[in-house]
Amino acid sequence: MSLELELNPEENEINGDSRKFAQVFDNLIQDATKYPAENPPLRVGSHQADHEILIWFEDNGIGIPESELP
Structure with a gap:
């Protein structure tokens, strides 16, 4: 599996608990590597919208069944 980053270095700093933030990233990356499609x-990526920084993860794995989405 390869990793492609689309992060904007111009965006503002994110304030918060760095350990919890790292745990979220770790969980999402581990999930993406457990259920990948072929290679x-x-x-x-991230982008700024108003006073928020939006961070997104995208893969082409099997996904989450719609019945399990909130």
């Missing part, structure tokens, strides 16, 4: 890239 997929894992894409991680």
Whole structure:
């Protein structure tokens, strides 16, 4: 699996508990590597919207069944 980053270094700093933030990233990356499609890239990106920084993860794995989504 390859990792593709689309992060904008111009964006503002994120304030918060760095350990919890790292744990969220770790969980998402581990999940993406457990259920991959054939040789997929894992894409991680961010962009700023108003006063928020949005961070997204994208892969082409099997996904979450719609019945389990909130």
